[in-house]
Amino acid sequence: xxxxxQGLPDMEYVDRKKRQFLIQIYYREIARGVWITTKHFFRNLxxxxxxxxxxxxxxxxxxxxxxxxxxNRGRHVLVQRPNGSxxxxxxxxxxxxxxxxxxxxQAEESEDPLIQKRPRVFEIDVSRCIFCGFCVEACPxxxxxxxxxxxxxxxxxxxxxxxxxxxxxxxHPIVEQDVVHGHEPPAD
Amino acid sequence: xxSTILGINIVYFWTYFFVAGAIFxxxxxxxxxxSWSERKQSAQLQDRIGANRAAIPLPFGKKLALWGFIxxxxxxxxxxxxxxxxxxxxxxxxYNLAIFFAFIPAVLAVAVVPFAxxxxxxxxxxxxxxxxxxxxxxxxxxxLPDFSFRVQVANLxxxxxxxxxxxxxxxxxxxxxxxxxxxxxxxxxxxxxxSQMISYEISMGMSLLGIIFIYQHIDxxxxxxxxxxxxxGWLPKWGIxxxxxxxxxxxxxxxxxxxxxxxxxxxxxxxxxxxxFLEYSGFKMLLFMFAEFIEIVFVAIMLTTLFFGxxxxxxxxxxxxxxxxxxxxxxxxxxxxxxxxISFQLKVFxxxxxxxxLRWSLPRFRYDQVMDLGWKILLPLSIVNLIITIIIxxxxxx
Numbered sequence: 389x390x391x392x393x394q395g396l397p398d399m400e401y402v403d404r405k406k407r408q409f410l411i412q413i414y415y416r417e418i419a420r421g422v423w424i425t426t427k428h429f430f431r432n433l434x435x436x437x438x439x440x441x442x443x444x445x446x447x448x449x450x451x452x453x454x455x456x457x458x459x460n461r462g463r464h465v466l467v468q469r470p471n472g473s474x475x476x477x478x479x480x481x482x483x484x485x486x487x488x489x490x491x492x493x494q495a496e497e498s499e500d501p502l503i504q505k506r507p508r509v510f511e512i513d514v515s516r517c518i519f520c521g522f523c524v525e526a527c528p529x530x531x532x533x534x535x536x537x538x539x540x541x542x543x544x545x546x547x548x549x550x551x552x553x554x555x556x557x558x559x560h561p562i563v564e565q566d567v568v569h570g571h572e573p574p575a576d
Numbered sequence: 577x578x579s580t581i582l583g584i585n586i587v588y589f590w591t592y593f594f595v596a597g598a599i600f601x602x603x604x605x606x607x608x609x610x611s612w613s614e615r616k617q618s619a620q621l622q623d624r625i626g627a628n629r630a631a632i633p634l635p636f637g638k639k640l641a642l643w644g645f646i647x648x649x650x651x652x653x654x655x656x657x658x659x660x661x662x663x664x665x666x667x668x669x670x671y672n673l674a675i676f677f678a679f680i681p682a683v684l685a686v687a688v689v690p691f692a693x694x695x696x697x698x699x700x701x702x703x704x705x706x707x708x709x710x711x712x713x714x715x716x717x718x719x720l721p722d723f724s725f726r727v728q729v730a731n732l733x734x735x736x737x738x739x740x741x742x743x744x745x746x747x748x749x750x751x752x753x754x755x756x757x758x759x760x761x762x763x764x765x766x767x768x769x770x771s772q773m774i775s776y777e778i779s780m781g782m783s784l785l786g787i788i789f790i791y792q793h794i795d796x797x798x799x800x801x802x803x804x805x806x807x808x809g810w811l812p813k814w815g816i817x818x819x820x821x822x823x824x825x826x827x828x829x830x831x832x833x834x835x836x837x838x839x840x841x842x843x844x845x846x847x848x849x850x851x852x853f854l855e856y857s858g859f860k861m862l863l864f865m866f867a868e869f870i871e872i873v874f875v876a877i878m879l880t881t882l883f884f885g886x887x888x889x890x891x892x893x894x895x896x897x898x899x900x901x902x903x904x905x906x907x908x909x910x911x912x913x914x915x916x917x918i919s920f921q922l923k924v925f926x927x928x929x930x931x932x933x934l935r936w937s938l939p940r941f942r943y944d945q946v947m948d949l950g951w952k953i954l955l956p957l958s959i960v961n962l963i964i965t966i967i968i969x970x971x972x973x974x
Contacts, residue, residue, distance in 0.1 A: 413953060414949070415824060418838075418934070418937075418938060421937045421938060422933055422934060422937045422938075424937075425621040425622075425933060425936065425937040426621070426933060428620070428621045428622070428623060429617065429620050429621040429933065432620040432621070432623060433620055436620070441625070442620060442623070442625065443619065443620070443622075443623040443624045443625050444623045445623075445624055445625050447625070
């Protein structure tokens with residue numbers, strides 16, 4: 389049933405169904421609600437007492453989700469040549485395509501006569517990065533990649549979040565947990 | 577000849593000092609445990625793990641997290657070293673006084689609650705598992721054979737009235753804090769706290785009048801003694817059996833007094849941030865929170881004492897268990913006292929657990945619903961309960 393209020397022409401107020409007495413006095417409903425949470429509480433408590441993990445949460449840095457995609461875009465790394473230098477040729481393509489403009493590259497002349505340039509400064513401001521992966525796609529020499537995880541991507545201030553060349557080159561694909569996807573480790 | 581202090585036998589003095597201190601420390605430890613279980617219990621019932629990151633590093637890469645207890649320690653340290661922020665224009669006296677009004681009544685009201693029955697030290701230390709204690713058994717048996725005391729700070733004959741008087745002071749804490757902070761949210765919180773606490777105090781008192789009529793006692797010691805009697809030879813005369821309606825009315829009114837979840841309008845997080853103690857920071861805020869936790873424990877103690885027979889264990893007399901089916905298990909005096917203490921604590925733990933469970937299960941009422949529930953449902957029901965109780969008592973029912 390609906391009715392109109394005088395002076396408010398086009399407004400209709402709907403009469404809600406009147407609540408039952410048992411619901412109105414709350415106690416039964418409260419008991420039902422508390423019963424549900426109590427079941428959860430004791431189930432998790434029993435799990436905890438039997439040295440299993442209660443709850444459904446994942447303790448992140450120690451555990452990772454088994455269904456986490458290997459294609460996840462995480463921390464940046466620079467791929468190394470066998471002699472330990474970066475594969476980057478300082479072509480500025482990643483810095484150009486970066487929508488967040490967080491990559492800074494300053495080129496210098498390479499000592500290797502076959503390679504024209506190499507980066508003197510290669511910095512990624514990770515606090516600005518939006519992890520779109522365009523830099524990885526733009527790179528013509530497969531010099532920059534992304535790990536699947538964002539582990540330890542934290543800092544006490546914003547300057548800690550600017551990753552320089554040493555930090556980005558600190559990637560050794562032999563280490564097992566650095567899962568890299570879509571690419572084989574560099575052959576040359 | 578015993579030495580005296582302030583004209584009191586020194587043994588009496590130290591005994592009461594010990595009892596009062598133990599009860600005081602019990603309240604504070606329960607407050608700490610509640611602030612821990614607030615986190616952990618809510619986590620468990622929401623399928624989470626809860627606070628477990630704060631830890632003390634141990635050798636060999638181990639960490640001592642103590643199931644989240646270290647988190648409490650970290651919280652306390654954090655609150656101590658935080659900036660003591662004060663609002664720009666505030667009533668200094670009232671602002672500082674409000675903390676005491678909130679905190680002291682919470683700890684004070686427990687003074688009249690009996691935690692266990694009469695203890696006779698001369699007899700207590702004769703139990704076979706306490707005889708090893710160096711000189712206490714011989715000392716009490718030789719010097720003070722008739723000395724006995726109650727595990728209670730003060731046996732006031734106005735018991736319940738004292739609790740209501742002290743509990744009523746609490747409202748000053750919230751309204752002064754809200755008013756003196758010079759903040760509109762705090763003011764709203766203080767006003768809400770005042771109106772809510774005053775409305776629910778009425779139905780709280782009304783629901784307890786039935787208890788007073790039945791047991792003909794107003795001091796808590798007498799109430800507990802009356803509740804340890806048996807009805808029809810088998811049923812303990814606990815308040816829950818004689819006044820079931822009053823129990824449900826009281827638990828609702830007490831949670832509202834406590835300003836906890838279904839009735840936490842005064843500190844509604846989403847609307848008025850944290851209500852009357854919004855402008856308090858650091859340790860002052862901690863004291864408000866701690867007072868709230870101690871109040872939960874006190875509500876649990878009240879529920880235990882008034883409705884679940886306090887320290888009494890069903891069918892446990894001074895000399896052992898007298899079961900209604902006729903069997904008799906003799907127990908020493910020490911065992912009886914220890915059983916009474918354990919029984920009291922277990923009941924209090926259960927009610928603390930229940931109140932936390934209620935707090936984490938229920939959504940908040942709207943303000944008009946809170947007032948409707950208080951004035952239109954709880955108060956009439958408690959008056960009806962009182963009238964029925966009076967009629968039954970007048971007809972000689974109990």
